[in-house]
Amino acid sequence: xxxxxxxxxxxxxxxxxxxxxxxxxxxxxxxxxxxxxxxxxxxxxxxxxxxxxxxxxxxxxxxxxxxxxxxxxxxxxxxxxxxxxxxxxxxxxxxxxxxxxxxxxxxxxxxxxxxxxxxxxxxxxxxxxxxxxxxxxxxxxxxxxxxxxxxxxxxxxxxxxxxxxxxxxxxxxxxxxxxxxxxxxxxxxxxxxxxxxxxxxxxxxxxxxxxxxxxxxxxxxxxxxxxxxxxxxxxxxxxxxxxxxxxxxxxxxxxxxxxxxxxxxxxxxxxxxxxxxxxxxxxxxxxxxxxxxxxxxxxxxxxxxxxxxx
Numbered sequence: 359x360x361x362x363x364x365x366x367x368x369x370x371x372x373x374x375x376x377x378x379x380x381x382x383x384x385x386x387x388x389x390x391x392x393x394x395x396x397x398x399x400x401x402x403x404x405x406x407x408x409x410x411x412x413x414x415x416x417x418x419x420x421x422x423x424x425x426x427x428x429x430x431x432x433x434x435x436x437x438x439x440x441x442x443x444x445x446x447x448x449x450x451x452x453x454x455x456x457x458x459x460x461x462x463x464x465x466x467x468x469x470x471x472x473x474x475x476x477x478x479x480x481x482x483x484x485x486x487x488x489x490x491x492x493x494x495x496x497x498x499x500x501x502x503x504x505x506x507x508x509x510x511x512x513x514x515x516x517x518x519x520x521x522x523x524x525x526x527x528x529x530x531x532x533x534x535x536x537x538x539x540x541x542x543x544x545x546x547x548x549x550x551x552x553x554x555x556x557x558x559x560x561x562x563x564x565x566x567x568x569x570x571x572x573x574x575x576x577x578x579x580x581x582x583x584x585x586x587x588x589x590x591x592x593x594x595x596x597x598x599x600x601x602x603x604x605x606x607x608x609x610x611x612x613x614x615x616x617x618x619x620x621x622x623x624x625x626x627x628x629x630x631x632x633x634x635x636x637x638x639x640x641x642x643x644x645x646x647x648x649x650x651x652x653x654x655x656x657x658x659x660x661x662x663x664x665x666x667x668x
Contacts, residue, residue: 362460362555363406365508365548366424370407372541373505378411378420380506381456381488388412393419393449408445419445421455421485426555427464435472439483455485460512461555462491495524499531507532508549512556525557526565533569543578546571613646614638617653625659633663 370377371392378387393408407422421441429437434457442455459465465487474481495513498506507528515524532549535542553562566572617637621627627634640646652665 361551362426363424365551366458366460367406368544369505369508369548370409370422373503374409376503376505377407377422378409380503381420381422381458381486382411382413382454384413386413390417408449410449410451417451419449419451419453421445421453423455423457424460425457425464426460428467434468435470435483438485439472442483442485455483457485457487459487459489459491460509460552462489462512465489495528499528502535504535504537504545507535508545508552511549511553521557522561522565525553525561526568529553529565529569529571533571539574543574547575547578550575610641610643610646613643613650614640617646617650620650620653621659621662624653625662627659633659633666636666 374389374392375387378389379385388411390410390412393410406424407420409420409422411418411420423438423441425434428434438455438457442453445453457465457468457470459468466489468487470487471482471484473483490509490512491514493513495510496516498510498513510528510531511525515521519527529546529549532546533542535545537545550562550566566575614637618627618629618634621633637649640649649662649666652662656662656665
């Protein structure tokens with residue numbers, strides 16, 4: 359889920375010291391830089407966070423990958439092997455990698471390593487699996503580590519405390535945490551959005567009202583950005599639904615025209631392009647529906663062509 363990735367990256371870039379200390383389990387960590395994580399391969403992709411730090415007079419990388427759910431395609435060990443390999447190639451430094459699972463039920467089956475042993479060729483990569491639900495949230499609140507406090511609603515509550523009371527304690531601590539008002543707006547907006555992974559919207563709204571922070575959250579540039587993204591997704595979903603209804607009513611020829619229109623608008627596909635002729639030759643209406651959804655969702659014309667080849 360893109361919004362939770364964006365929030366996690368924002369917090370880790372703002373408070374890299376807290377995350378480096380948390381994932382390494384030690385305080386004597388000097389943060390040198392938060393690295394731009396754009397990694398260009400055949401297909402552009404990003405790791406969530408790379409922090410260059412100094413430990414015991416040695417420079418190393420701390421790599422944190424945030425996950426809301428289990429990764430199955432590809433499996434997380436394979437993904438991590440790819441991320442770690444690219445980071446080693448690009449930076450040439452020792453790397454400490456972690457997967458941080460946000461949802462309580464995620465990460466249970468992640469082994470924390472990728473191993474290949476085949477025909478005498480051995481390859482092994484190990485990383486740490488961190489499931490927030492297994493972290494004692496009250497200890498984090500008491501530590502005052504600013505970067506971690508917005509994640510505490512996803513952590514283990516004190517024994518015997520009901521979830522609603524735990525969420526209110528977390529939000530109250532964030533509201534009273536000694537940081538500038540300009541930063542606190544994004545801070546609270548991030549915590550509230552992350553809480554949606556576990557808590558009902560009505561529960562969150564009630565606590566926001568009790569704490570009197572709605573106006574502050576509305577000031578947040580992060581809140582405004584997430585709101586705009588939600589609206590864009592809603593418009594895209596409406597476009598997809600509208601076009602599919604048109605397919606049902608107009609049949610094959612309408613479907614072909616809709617796909618070509620979307621590809622022309624998004625990727626400047628011309629009538630003379632070979633893909634246009636391939637799409638026009640498709641007779642299967644169900645296949646055309648699938649291709650329409652792909653045309654709306656893919657990131658490039660090359661990615662659409664790969665879908666067409668399947």
